[in-house]
Amino acid sequence: MRNIGLYLHFPFCLRKCYYCDFLSYQGMKEWIEPYINALCTELREWKQHLSDCRVQTIYLGGGTPTIISAEKLAYVLDVCTSSFHVQENAEITIEGNPGTIRREQLSLLKRAGVNRLSIGLQAWQAKHLETLGRIHGSEDFVNSVDMARNAGFDNINVDVMFGLPDQTLDEWMETLNRVCMLGIEHVSMYSLKVEEGTMLHTWFSQGKICLPTHEEDRNMYYSGRDFLCQHGLEQYEISNFALPGRESSHNLIYWNNEEYIGCGNGAHSHFNNERFSNLSHIKDYIDAVITGTSRIEYRERISEADQRFETIMLNLRMVKGISKKSFAQRFGKDIHYYYGDVIRKLVDKKLLVEDEEYIRLTLRGMDVQNSVLLEFMD
Numbered sequence: 581m582r583n584i585g586l587y588l589h590f591p592f593c594l595r596k597c598y599y600c601d602f603l604s605y606q607g608m609k610e611w612i613e614p615y616i617n618a619l620c621t622e623l624r625e626w627k628q629h630l631s632d633c634r635v636q637t638i639y640l641g642g643g644t645p646t647i648i649s650a651e652k653l654a655y656v657l658d659v660c661t662s663s664f665h666v667q668e669n670a671e672i673t674i675e676g677n678p679g680t681i682r683r684e685q686l687s688l689l690k691r692a693g694v695n696r697l698s699i700g701l702q703a704w705q706a707k708h709l710e711t712l713g714r715i716h717g718s719e720d721f722v723n724s725v726d727m728a729r730n731a732g733f734d735n736i737n738v739d740v741m742f743g744l745p746d747q748t749l750d751e752w753m754e755t756l757n758r759v760c761m762l763g764i765e766h767v768s769m770y771s772l773k774v775e776e777g778t779m780l781h782t783w784f785s786q787g788k789i790c791l792p793t794h795e796e797d798r799n800m801y802y803s804g805r806d807f808l809c810q811h812g813l814e815q816y817e818i819s820n821f822a823l824p825g826r827e828s829s830h831n832l833i834y835w836n837n838e839e840y841i842g843c844g845n846g847a848h849s850h851f852n853n854e855r856f857s858n859l860s861h862i863k864d865y866i867d868a869v870i871t872g873t874s875r876i877e878y879r880e881r882i883s884e885a886d887q888r889f890e891t892i893m894l895n896l897r898m899v900k901g902i903s904k905k906s907f908a909q910r911f912g913k914d915i916h917y918y919y920g921d922v923i924r925k926l927v928d929k930k931l932l933v934e935d936e937e938y939i940r941l942t943l944r945g946m947d948v949q950n951s952v953l954l955e956f957m958d
């Protein structure tokens with residue numbers, strides 16, 4: 581059986597955050613019911629194509645899935661388990677935001693098989709949450725963790741961001757400290773990107789907000805990395821840290837360049853040597869599913885050379901790097917057959933290290949990851 585991951589997209593949020601360019605809609609509650617029906621139809625349509633696949637992970641992402649009733653989410657999971665071979669003890673994650681997470685909902689989701697909760701905190705301080713347009717305060721976050729623990733969740737991720745407007749290093753460290761004090765199992769930390777089309781971008785262009793310099797941003801990254809490691813959360817990917825055994829199995833599927841199916845509007849898939857994505861607009865997606873017309877917005881066949889490069893690009897995001905054995909098993913030849921000169925050159929420059937089993941980025945290599953990848957591309 582082939583192993584796959586399953587991503588389910590829920591594009592609804594109470595309010596659009598000021599930095600957000602994800603595929604999510606503010607309000608639009610009346611669309612939830614037809615959307616869930618379309619999503620379930622899509623899942624059932626996949627059944628015949630995935631009969632030889634074992635679903636190892638399910639990820640309910642968004643958007644904010646936790647604004648949808650637990651009964652509806654449990655129903656979607658039920659469609660998954662009745663349509664596919666879902667592995668026993670599959671990692672099933674739901675994303676949620678403080679202020680939308682409720683006690684009864686968590687208990688029901690737990691009973692429905694959800695065993696991992698990913699909470700978007702982003703920052704501890706009220707002023708930063710306000711600048712980001714978040715709907716919650718830090719006390720809502722603490723309550724969410726508390727409710728999750730009471731409901732039996734022993735695997736919680738927290739998303740946090742650094743490089744925020746006017747953020748100091750002390751404030752960033754306070755955010756991480758608060759997270760660690762709660763004994764969180766997994767932390768994802770990302771530098772804020774001011775994306776075009778967002779409120780934050782408008783304010784930035786108008787000179788209304790001031791971002792940390794590149795050096796300050798990097799300093800926050802290094803300090804954050806060291807702090808989390810000192811608190812027992814091991815770095816296993818550029819932006820991800822976990823207690824031993826609590827790494828995200830779902831994200832590891834992406835970084836190992838393995839196969840996954842994405843369902844819902846705009847969801848991406850990697851399957852049968854193709855990458856494809858669904859129609860982005862919610863109405864177009866629902867109409868296509870209802871009428872049985874193509875819901876695909878984009879499809880690309882991936883050549884073997886591209887598969888090799890993508891494997892390297894994604895594997896190098898992980899601290900352990902590229903497994904030489906897995907690479908050879910997948911592509912039929914030793915990695916040096918394809919990239920021997922490049923690897924030697926990058927090892928000489930101290931951007932890569934190689935041992936018996938793995939090839940990985942050095943700390944310096946991580947900082948200039950893009951130029952390392954360009955060498956492999958050439």
Ligand code: SF4
Pocket residue numbers: 592593595596597600601602604642643644677700
């Ligand atoms: S909660 Fe997440 S998906 Fe929703 S608007 Fe905010 S950042 Fe975007």
